[in-house]
Amino acid sequence: MTKSVTYHKICIAPMMDHTDKHFRYFMRLLSKSTVLYTEMITTGAIIHGNRNRILEFNEIEHPLAIQLGGNRPEELAESAYIAENEGYDEINLNIGCPSDRVQNGQFGACLMSKPELVANCVSEVLSKVHLPVTVKTRIGIDEQDSYEFLKSFITSVSNAGCNTFIIHARKAILSGLSPKENREIPPLHYDRVYQLKSDFPSLNIVINGGITNLNQVKNHLQYVDGVMLGRIAYQDPYMLSLVDRLFFESAAIIPSRQEILENYKYYIDKQIKNGIHPKNLTRHIIGLFQGQPGARQYRRLLSETKPESVNDTSYFDEAIRLVSNH
Ligand SMILES: Cc1cc2nc3c(=O)[nH]c(=O)nc-3n(C[C@H](O)[C@H](O)[C@H](O)COP(=O)(O)O)c2cc1C
Incomplete structure (x- = not known):
């Protein structure tokens, strides 16, 4: 089955309660070429919720990835199939969220300790959709924070057919830290993400975490395939108006x-x-x-x-x- 490819050079992170369709529309006014992500949407919400309202988007938002939260291969596959029919361009699995709610549902970051299950999720989804399936994860969780652990996780999941990984370059601490603290306290290790690209040159590796200006973006792109920007897109969105010209097309217009x-x-x-x-x-x-x-x-x-x-x-x-x- 051929999978179309979305190009991840620069993308805007999934952010709960932030990256809804209105925010994404706004992002598109700033940059035509970045890949946009929905907030995490659980499989339960798609299968049992108000699907039309949850999944709707503006045509202008393409290329647009939907981020799914879940841990049951069949439910993820069903949700992905629905999302494909709605017109999304990519299915992204959330293997990085450390919140209590997500941990209680046994998905998000805690799935890093179950690489076989994640691999099953990826292959089940790939068997049901024509879209690329990507994974957003961390460099580790709790004590499972060695480079070998990360490498072995990526090996298992890429063997199942995922060839794009978005890596938040800090580990998640699953008890004792709030999601906000988990975006600030564990130290960033960009070197681990660079090492992944060097160990898996055929994979598309996208780096994320703490990146706040376009010089940093340029620098990361010397080592990895793409950069995902989160909070800065909210704090200083106009920065993104330069992205198309700097990273995609030298003649791109910079809107005021x-x-x-x-x-x-x-x-x-x-x-x-x-x-x-x-x-x-x-x-x-x-x-x-x-x-x-x-x-x-x-x-x-x-x-x-x-x-x-x-x-x-x-x-x-x-x-x-x-x-x-x-
Ligand atoms: C308010 C908020 C909500 C977030 N929600 C999600 C989410 O739904 N799914 C996810 O994978 N990451 C989520 N994240 C994490 C971001 O995608 C990103 O990995 C993190 O903020 C680090 O990138 P940054 O330093 O560029 O912000 C969220 C972050 C913020 C600030």
Whole structure:
């Protein structure tokens, strides 16, 4: 079975409660070529939940990967099949989340200690879909944090047919740390991820964790195939406006902040007509003017205002005015 390939040179990380379809639309206004990821969606939510609402996306979001959370091969395969029919471009399995909720469900990062099960999940999904199946994981968990452990995990899972691994370059500590702490406290070991690329040259290795500027991106790309950016895409999204020109196409147009804002406003107006609450739309663009004149008041207006009604976007108009006077 041929699997189409999504190109992972730069991608935007799955982030729960952040990378919904509105955020991803906003990302697309900044960069056409990055691969976008959904938040983690559990197999239970896809199989038993409101599928249309959970899976819907805007056409502009391609290339778009769906991240699945689960540990039952058949349920992952069924969810992947549904996602393929919805038009997603890639199935990504979450083998890196350390939250208690996910651990109670026995998926996410704790699956690193069950490479055979992960391999079964990958092969079952591959048998049901034509899409590439990728894995997002960590460099280790708890005491299982040697390079040999990581290498053996990658060997098992790649033998099952996964050829793209996104590696958050820190281990997860499964008890005692919150998910937030697990993104900050365990030290980053980029060298481990570079070593993987050198030991598995035919695999597509994407590095993730603590990457905050495009110079760092450029540097990592000397050693690995791709870079995944998470929090910085939220904190300083405009940084991404340079990505297409620097990493994909030298003639790519760099949109201005104002142009992005205008296009997103057009999107907001349409979404509000569909009944979406304005705060669910404006929350994603709070960082757009990071470092610019007026940014503080802009940020404050967007984060603190409680709109009078679901149609009330006057606070957004005011925020636009604040940053367009400069
Ligand atoms: C708010 C938030 C939610 C996250 N949710 C997910 C998730 O659903 N699935 C996942 O694999 N990783 C999730 N992550 C982890 C990120 O994908 C990424 O691995 C991590 O933030 C490290 O990258 P960064 O330093 O560039 O942010 C989340 C991170 C944040 C900040």
